[in-house]
Every structure is written in C-alpha cells, then in structure tokens.
Amino acid sequence: MKRNGIQRIPGGVIAAKGFRCAGVRCGIKTRAGAPDLGLILSERPAVAAAVFTTNRVQAAPVLFDREILKHGPVRGVVVNAGNANACTGLKGLRDARRMSQLAAECAGAAPGRFLVASTGIIGVPLPLARVESGIRDAATRLGRTPAHADAIARAIMTTDLVPKAAAVAVRVGGKAVRIGGIAKGSGMLAPNMATMLCFITTDCAIRATLLRRALRETVGQTFNRITVDGDCSTNDTVAVLASAAAGNPPVERTGPGFRAFRDGLLAVAEELSQALVRDGEGASRFVEISVTGARSESEAARVARSVATSPLVKCAINGGDPNWGRIICAAGYSGAAVEPERMRLWINGQMLFRNGMPAAVPREKLVACMKPKEIRVRLDLGRGRRRARVWTCDLSKEYVSINADYHT
C-alpha cells in the first residue's frame, strides 16, 4: 500500500537499518511465559528525541531519560513491563540508572547512553535481580528477524491483547528511508498519551532539532488525540532513535525532505495510536470524534476530548444506544463556549441534531446508524473553520473487570 509516497513495510521497530532488538521473559509479569523485558540496540550512536507524560507524578525512568537526552546521541532502549517503577522514591531512580548501565555494558556501549522505560503497577519496587538477569539474557539474543520484532512488541504489553507494530518507507533526498515502531496501551490513554509506551526507530539521517520538531508535531496529532478512559499515567513515553544508516543526505532544514520524513513518522504514529484505541481495555468499538466549525483547533480538540471521555457517551456506544443527547451534553460541559442553536451532529453520516432541535429521523435509521463497529461522530460547532479529531473506544463491562482486579 502506497499513499503520498508512503509505503507500508514489515519489520516494526527493526524495519529501519542499523537496529537490532530482543524480547525475553525475566519473571516480572505474573502470567507464566509472558515476555516482559525488551532491548533495542542501535549499532551506532543514534540521534534521539522523546516526549513524556505531563503528569506531575513522573516515574523514575521518565526522570532518568530526561537527563540522558540532554547529553547527545543514545545507543538504545531498555524496557520492562509488569512494574512501572513509579512512586518508588530514590530506590526507583537507582534502579532505573542500573537498568541503563547494565544494558549499555551488556551491549558494549558507553555508559549512560541507554534510555529506560517501564510500565505496569505503580508503587511497588522493581524486582531488580530479575530485571538484571533479563537484560543479560536479552543482550545475547539481539537480532533482526520477524521473530525478534514480534518478541519485543509482546514484551512491552500489559493488559494489551495484541502486539502493535507499524513501519513505512519514504523517500528523502532520493534515498529510501525507513521508519518503524512498536507501542503498548491500553487504559489511561488521555488527555496526553497516557499509560503508553512507543518506541520508533528510523535510519534517516536527520539533525536532532528537526527530529524533535517532527516528533512534537506528530505526537500532537496522534498520541495526544486518543483516549480510552481519560486517565493520564506516570510513565508515558514516545521515543524516536535515528541511526542515519539509510545514507540519505542529512535533513538539516525544513523543506521537502523534512516533510517527507515527518509525514512518514505521522503515518507510523497514526497507525499505532489507532491500534491502541482499538485494543483499549474492554473495547468493542472504535470511535472517531470529529469536531468541525470551531474557532480554533484547541477549541475543537477540547470539545472532542470532552465527548470522547464522557462515560455516558461511551456506555451508549457500547450498547449501540442512539442516545445522542449525551454527545451534545458533553460538548456543553467541555468548557468551550459552544451554542446549542449553532451545533449540528451526525453519527455515521446520519444527521441527528440541528438548530437546537432533533432532526426528524425515523426510528430504524436512528438505530441503524449506531450498529457498525466503527462509530464516526461529527459535531459541527458553527463557530468557525477549525477542526480536530480524537479517537476513542467504548466503555464496557470488560473495562471494569480488567481494572477492578489488576493488582490482586
């Protein structure tokens, strides 16, 4: 599949040249046999950029990585699932540093050049001995086969049901450049990419400032526009590593090369972020909330998020219940200065509300528009020309089951 010069390719986080990876089990997750530790190694120092959670409570790996990124290129990422190493005080910071150092040592890299990420339960100290043995094991198993790509995509999962990977090739300066990544969800995906880890690699040669810019623009349009339950975690991380192995003339300014790279990054992030929502905890339906006719993009996004996080809206979608008044209601309490008389609402193309009143819709059409597994809500505010989309899922009994008993 090729669109705007963007070609989907296999390989996930090792689709790009110059990277190897491994996913192993070291015994953090309670489920027998589940892999829970991953390594990504760049053969050469890689330019890196990352975006982290906006939560005031930040897990130790997030605090650690912020420091690492101040000091130039990195050699890889070490990640564990099953324990978030959050709310763990000074021991947590020591543990994160130890993970980074051991990964660098085992991979033959300079100390302090490995990013660290953790996901799982909060407030429980990391079982460091297991993590250490996992890192040693993973370092001996690094490779570039599809099995390697699959193993690390699985190693970062928590309540995710399926591994999530995506990759594309784009042309930059006449050369093929690859961008690929893996991600895990699957509760707490909002308002800003919560309980979410995503690692992207590329073989594009690109200056660090431009890599950061491309990532920031991409995250704003993708991972920051998804929500499962409105919760925002302590550990969210989206990191991108660029190996420069593609041999393209380095991207050093905004222009066609930069845009081609950024559009490829956006395609990978969009695919991964939608996959996160489709695999949201207990999700049975994929929902797109598209708000148009807003004064500003931020106004549109605010209204879209308010609708996308309303438990009443999400329950109605779960039940296929055409109770669209809840959408208008959630727009009303979004904090945006919406006016009901100007709003127009469609679900899957069926107009339901305009001029402050219900549209005349036969009962069977009303029911029919809520039947599909993909629900596309469009709400026009009638206030301007700006728009934003947010992706979410329904709220199901399974969500409650999963989260009522995560710890015990």
Place this chain on the structure above:
Amino acid sequence: MKRNGIQRIPGGVIAAKGFRCAGVRCGIKTRAGAPDLGLILSERPAVAAAVFTTNRVQAAPVLFDREILKHGPVRGVVVNAGNANACTGLKGLRDARRMSQLAAECAGAAPGRFLVASTGIIGVPLPLARVESGIRDAATRLGRTPAHADAIARAIMTTDLVPKAAAVAVRVGGKAVRIGGIAKGSGMLAPNMATMLCFITTDCAIRATLLRRALRETVGQTFNRITVDGDCSTNDTVAVLASAAAGNPPVERTGPGFRAFRDGLLAVAEELSQALVRDGEGASRFVEISVTGARSESEAARVARSVATSPLVKCAINGGDPNWGRIICAAGYSGAAVEPERMRLWINGQMLFRNGMPAAVPREKLVACMKPKEIRVRLDLGRGRRRARVWTCDLSKEYVSINADYHT
C-alpha cells in the same frame, strides 16, 4: 438525633409548614406504574432561590426558571421525570411555559409563578398531552401525609433505586423552623451537581438575598462536591422555597439566625448529596476523598475531584483492589502543582505512601484497608493548610449495563 441544635425530622419536602405536594403517574416513564410527575405547592407566595447547571447546553426548564426567578416569589414547582426537555428547541421552551401555566391554573395561583423541572432522556420532545393530564391529576391530589411526601420523592426518580428525602428543625429567633427536601441522581453528578434535581422547602421567614446566599454557600459544600461519573447534565437544578409560615422574626441580616438557618440547610443538602452518591448508578461502595495540606481550597477540591473521577481509581475500589498508585497518579494529572515527595496517602486510616515511596505495609493490612463498604481516602499534599472533601462511588459493571441501554 440532635447536633449543634439541628434535629432530624420526618416529612421530606413537606416537613415545613405551608406546603402540600403530590406525585402521580402520567405515562412518561416506560416502566408500568412508576410515578413520573410531581407538584409542590406553597399556600402563600414563597421567597425562592435556585442554582442551575453550568453546562452551556441548558434544558428548556432551566432557561424558563431563570426568567421566573427574576420576578419575585413563586407558588410552587412542577416536575416530570422520564424526559429532560433538553435539546428540544423552541417547542421545548413552549412546553416548559405550558407546564408552568397549567400548574398555576390548576393550583389557583397567579400565572407564571411555578418553577418547572424535567429529567430523563435528552433530545426527545416532551409528550405534552400526558404531562398536562398528569398536572391536572396531581393538582387534585395535593396533601401533607407521609404518602404524599413519598410519592413526589419517587416521581422525580430516573435510574435512582431509592427515593431520597431529608428534613431538619432548627431554632431561628427563638422559633422552630423546618427545612426539608427531596433529590434525585444518579449518573452525571459532577463536576457541578449534574443530572440532579433537588427541591427544598422551608417555613423560615428570610429575605431573598439571604436565602440565595445560604443556598450558594450550601451547594458549594455539598452538591458541587459529589461525582458519580464526571458528566454534568443539561438540567441540574437545586431550588429552595421559603413560606415564612414558621412565624420566626424574619432573617434580614447575617448573624446567629442566618447561621442557624444555613447550617440547617447544609445538613439537609449534605444528607441528600451523600444519598445521591450512595445510590449512584451501579454503586456498591461509598467513597470519601479528603484532600488536606493544599495551598487553597480550590486546589484541594481540584485534586479531590481528579481522584474521584478517575475510572481506574473507581474500578480499583469496586474490586477492593489496593492499587493506591492510581490515586497518586490521578492527583498528578489534576492540574494542581503537586509534588510526589511531599504527598502522604491513607486509605481508611492505613498510611500507604510518604516521602515519594510506598510505606512498608504488610500484605494483609493492605488488603484489609480496602475491604469496608465505605472507603475514606485521605491525601495530604504537604503544601499548605487548606482542605476539601469530595464524595463519590465506585465504577461497576452495573454502571455500564445501566448506561449502555438507557434509551432503547
């Protein structure tokens, strides 16, 4: 039971002298036999005050009542359940006016002196013929017996499982004064008293400006501090009518008489608001989130609301899961400038987190503190001396069932 001179008494919304009420069935609710229309009549013109939803989308009765209240005393309230008369355009406004006029006519009152309230589904026109016959029927059945008080408390219910009423007697200027009310929930109770109707009557003689002030102070401490699912409805109304039938010297300034009245009002509102949370949709546990050590009361309330609306926290409480990290996490994304190192957390008196680290708590104590049906969370921010409490309930599979299939 008597506390600070406040005595609990029976009678609900007709505990105060000078009021009669009725609750009848007119056929708006689909469930056979369920009453769905109520009338409250004040024998004489009553001083009135009300607080309404902050949603930008306001139901027709809310818009109508705001006008009524600009023009002096009222004679009563007409209320229906099963249909919210919201998002219904000009027809909705005409229907609300018609309800008010007919209620006044049937009760022998001056036109335009009846408040109107509606609750139920949004975006469906009111079945006006049924409502009219219900008003005529109710007007012939007005009375002051316990059966009357119970009938109207039931007539305003939607997904509520139990009727909610409370009343107290206090002494004002040497005279006994009564304050009583009814309320209905039970989803959408936040951030500001959503999908919530409450009608309070009193026989206190009090100036209108002071009645408004007492109500505003009361609502800020009670109905604005409860949440079931974070949604905020189009129809919320808390109205209070004062008949002056108690014969007390009129309350005309702040002072002991005003404070006695306000404390009585607060007691009624606190009992009703907690009853709303206990009967929240699908609720199996009552939860108090108490935030202390904040810089300001609004900071404390902001953190408390963030914890109280987190689906992950609420699911954990549902499952009796001691996953307290989610509470710290929800405080972190509240928007308040909290610092994990300064926070301390207790659940039902058990300290769980301090100095940025988990407290050393044996497993059995951890599990035990989540067992009770009432969960009291205390989070000290270590930033100042202000505090706030928010009451909520857990998030259960039953909540999803109720809301996945409300309409169809």
